[in-house]
Amino acid sequence: MAQAPRIDVETRAGTVRGSLTGEQAERITDALGQQGVWFAAPRPDAVKAPRPAQVWDLVGDQPHQGRTATGRAAVHLAQGHAGLTRPLIFADGFDYGPSDLDAMWSRLNAGAPGFLDRLRAMGIDVILLGFDERQTYIQANAAVAAACVRRAIQERRGDLPLVVGGVSLGGMITRYALARLESEGFDHQTDKYFSYDTPHLGAWIPLVLQQLAYLDESLRPQSGAPGQAELIRSPAAQQLLWGWVEGEDYSGPVTTASRLRTDFLDDLRRVGWFPMRPYKLGLANGAGDGAGPDLPPGTRVFDLHHDPLQLTARIQPDRGELQSLGAIRFGAPVWTSATSGVPAFDGAPGGRLDFWGRVADAIGLPVQEGFRSSCFVPTVSAIALARDPLQWQADLYQDLADLPKDETFLDAFCCDTGNSAHGEVSQVLVDWLLEQLAGW
Numbered sequence: 001m002a003q004a005p006r007i008d009v010e011t012r013a014g015t016v017r018g019s020l021t022g023e024q025a026e027r028i029t030d031a032l033g034q035q036g037v038w039f040a041a042p043r044p045d046a047v048k049a050p051r052p053a054q055v056w057d058l059v060g061d062q063p064h065q066g067r068t069a070t071g072r073a074a075v076h077l078a079q080g081h082a083g084l085t086r087p088l089i090f091a092d093g094f095d096y097g098p099s100d101l102d103a104m105w106s107r108l109n110a111g112a113p114g115f116l117d118r119l120r121a122m123g124i125d126v127i128l129l130g131f132d133e134r135q136t137y138i139q140a141n142a143a144v145a146a147a148c149v150r151r152a153i154q155e156r157r158g159d160l161p162l163v164v165g166g167v168s169l170g171g172m173i174t175r176y177a178l179a180r181l182e183s184e185g186f187d188h189q190t191d192k193y194f195s196y197d198t199p200h201l202g203a204w205i206p207l208v209l210q211q212l213a214y215l216d217e218s219l220r221p222q223s224g225a226p227g228q229a230e231l232i233r234s235p236a237a238q239q240l241l242w243g244w245v246e247g248e249d250y251s252g253p254v255t256t257a258s259r260l261r262t263d264f265l266d267d268l269r270r271v272g273w274f275p276m277r278p279y280k281l282g283l284a285n286g287a288g289d290g291a292g293p294d295l296p297p298g299t300r301v302f303d304l305h306h307d308p309l310q311l312t313a314r315i316q317p318d319r320g321e322l323q324s325l326g327a328i329r330f331g332a333p334v335w336t337s338a339t340s341g342v343p344a345f346d347g348a349p350g351g352r353l354d355f356w357g358r359v360a361d362a363i364g365l366p367v368q369e370g371f372r373s374s375c376f377v378p379t380v381s382a383i384a385l386a387r388d389p390l391q392w393q394a395d396l397y398q399d400l401a402d403l404p405k406d407e408t409f410l411d412a413f414c415c416d417t418g419n420s421a422h423g424e425v426s427q428v429l430v431d432w433l434l435e436q437l438a439g440w
Contacts, residue, residue, distance in 0.1 A: 052076050073127050085157050091164075098132045111425055124163070138236060166198070175193065178277075192437065197283060210229075239260050284351065286416060317342070345375055
C-alpha cells in the first residue's frame with residue numbers, strides 16, 4: 001500500500017519557539033524581512049479600466065457557517081448594447097482581502113486587442129465578479145456568485161443564456177454555485193461554464209514555505225495587522241490546497257490535515273460535483289505534454305547564512321521517506337523538516353506563481369531566475385482529470401495529448417504551449433475560448 005503523504009518536524013525542545021532564545025528568534029525574523037501576509041499578491045500600481053455601465057452590490061443568497069459573504073460586480077456592456085443582453089460572468093480568484101475590479105479588468109484585458117475587448121466586440125456583455133473576502137469559504141463566495149447569476153437573469157433583456165466561470169479559485173466558486181443552484185431546482189439558464197487555471201483537484205504552495213510563514217508569524221511581535229500566515233490559514237487555502245500544514249511544528253498527513261478540505265469535497269459531491277446543464281470548458285496555464293519547469297527535486301533554493309544562523313529550504317523532493325525539506329541551525333539544528341511520500345509538485349507542469357521569488361526578495365537573498373516560480377495549479381488539476389482530489393498525485397506529469405474523453409470531468413479543455421504564470425492571459429488560451437464562444 002502506498003505511503004500516505006506526510007511531513008515530520010523535529011525541534012530541540014518540543015516547539016521551534018521553545019527551542020530558541022530571544023536573540024535567536026530576533027535573528028530569524030530580521031533575516032526573513034518585512035513580508036506582510038505571505039503569498040498575497042502585491043498591490044497593483046494605478047490601473048486604468050473603463051467605467052462600467054453598472055456596479056452591483058451583492059449579498060450571498062444564503063449564509064455559510066453563520067456568515068453571509070458580500071461582493072460587487074462591474075457590468076461592461078458589449079459594443080452597441082444599451083442594456084444587458086448576452087451576460088458572461090467572470091469571477092475573481094484566490095488572494096487576500098477584497099477584489100479590485102479595476103485591477104481585474106487590467107489583468108484580464110491583456111493582449112492587443114485585449115481579451116475583454118474582444119469579448120465585447122463579439123457582442124458579449126462582461127460582468128466582472130469580485131468578493132469582499134477572497135480568502136473566505138468557497139461556499140460563502142459561491143453564494144455571492146449565485147446572487148450574481150440571479151441578478152444577471154433579472155437584468156437581462158431577452159432570453160439569451162448565460163456564460164459563467166472564473167479565473168483560479170473563481171472557477172471553483174462558480175462551479176459550486178451552479179451545481180448548488182441545480183441541486184435546489186433553480187434554473188440558472190447557463191449554457192456554458194468555463195474555468196481558467198482552476199484547481200479542480202487541488203493547488204500547491206510549497207510546504208516548507210508554508211512552514212516558514214507560520215514561523216515568521218509566531219516569532220514576530222504582534223502588531224494588530226494581519227499575520228504573516230493569514231492567507232495560508234484562511235478557509236479558502238485549506239479547502240483548495242492538496243497539501244496543507246497547520247503550523248511550523250506540525251507533523252502528520254498533509255492531504256487530510258484540514259477538515260475544511262475534506263468537508264468541502266463532501267459538500268461538492270452533495271450538490272452534484274459539477275453542474276450538469278452547461279457545456280464545461282477548462283483552460284490550463286500549464287503545458288499538456290507532461291513537461292514541467294526545470295526544478296530538480298531536493299535542490300536548495302535558500303541557503304541563508306547570517307552567522308550564527310543558517311536557514312535552508314529546498315524544492316519539494318520526490319516521494320521517498322524523510323526527505324530533507326528545510327532546516328534552521330544555530331550551530332546545531334533547532335528545527336528540521338522532512339517529507340515522506342510527497343511527490344515533486346514544484347516542478348510539475350502547471351500554472352506557475354513566484355512563491356520563491358517573493359520570499360527571496362523580502363529576505364534580500366539572490367535566487368536564480370528559474371527558481372523564482374514553481375507550480376501552483378498542476379495542469380491535470382486545471383483540466384479536471386477524473387481522479388479523487390485526495391489521490392491524484394501519481395498523474396502529475398501525465399501527457400494529456402491523447403487523453404480519453406471520459407478521463408476528464410470537462411467537455412473540452414485547452415492547455416498552454418508552455419508553463420505560463422497562473423491566470424496569465426495567454427494568446428493560445430484566449431483564442432481557444434473565443435472560438436468556443438463563437439456562435440453562442
